[in-house]
Amino acid sequence: MNKGFFLASILMLICVTIYPVTVSAGISSDSESKFIELYQLAEKGQAKEQFLLARCYENGDGVKQDYDEAYKWYMKALEQGNSDAQMLIGYRYLNGSKTIQKDQVKGEKLIRSSAEQGNPDAQGYLSLMYTSVPTFS
Numbered sequence: 001m002n003k004g005f006f007l008a009s010i011l012m013l014i015c016v017t018i019y020p021v022t023v024s025a026g027i028s029s030d031s032e033s034k035f036i037e038l039y040q041l042a043e044k045g046q047a048k049e050q051f052l053l054a055r056c057y058e059n060g061d062g063v064k065q066d067y068d069e070a071y072k073w074y075m076k077a078l079e080q081g082n083s084d085a086q087m088l089i090g091y092r093y094l095n096g097s098k099t100i101q102k103d104q105v106k107g108e109k110l111i112r113s114s115a116e117q118g119n120p121d122a123q124g125y126l127s128l129m130y131t132s133v134p135t136f137s
Contacts, residue, residue, distance in 0.1 A: 031061055031062035032062045032063075034062060035053075035061070035063050036062075038052055038053050038056065039053055042073060042076070045080070047080035047081070047085075048082065050073050050074075050077035050080070050085075051073070051074065051077040051084050051085045053073045054069075054070045054071070054072075054074040054077065057069040057070035057073060058070035067098050067099055068099065071099040071100075074089055075089070078110070081113075081117070083114040083118070083119040084114075084119065086110045086111070086113050086114035086117075086119070086122070087110070087111060087114040087119050087121055087122040087125070089110055090106070090107045090108070090111035090113075090114060090122070091107065091111065092107075093106045093110065094107035094111075095107075108129065111125055111126050111129070
């Protein structure tokens with residue numbers, strides 16, 4: 001197997017891990033009221049809720065989709081040391097996104113910090129970054 005397959009597997013794991021969190025953040029018939037509740041907690045400085053609020057803005061869950069607002073809330077969560085925000089933003093620094101320009105050094109630093117906090121997705125991704133897997137033709 002090659003390194004690309006392993007990276008794709010880790011990305012799938014990240015999506016599967018984060019998706020249920022996003023669902024609980026307000027994807028339901030009353031998603032707008034859940035969004036308001038989440039927003040109030042995020043405004044009070046709750047890092048987990050800031051991360052979840054960013055997901056809502058990014059996905060348009062309970063609110064109009066807004067990448068700039070999502071980035072703002074991801075950064076607030078990141079500044080408080082939220083390991084999910086560190087992993088997500090770190091990955092985006094490594095690969096670039098709509099709001100983040102590629103920066104290998106920043107990406108590795110954030111993913112390492114997330115892994116040191118025990119984030120299993122970051123630990124797995126970090127191990128793949130430093131593992132050389134031989135390819136077979």
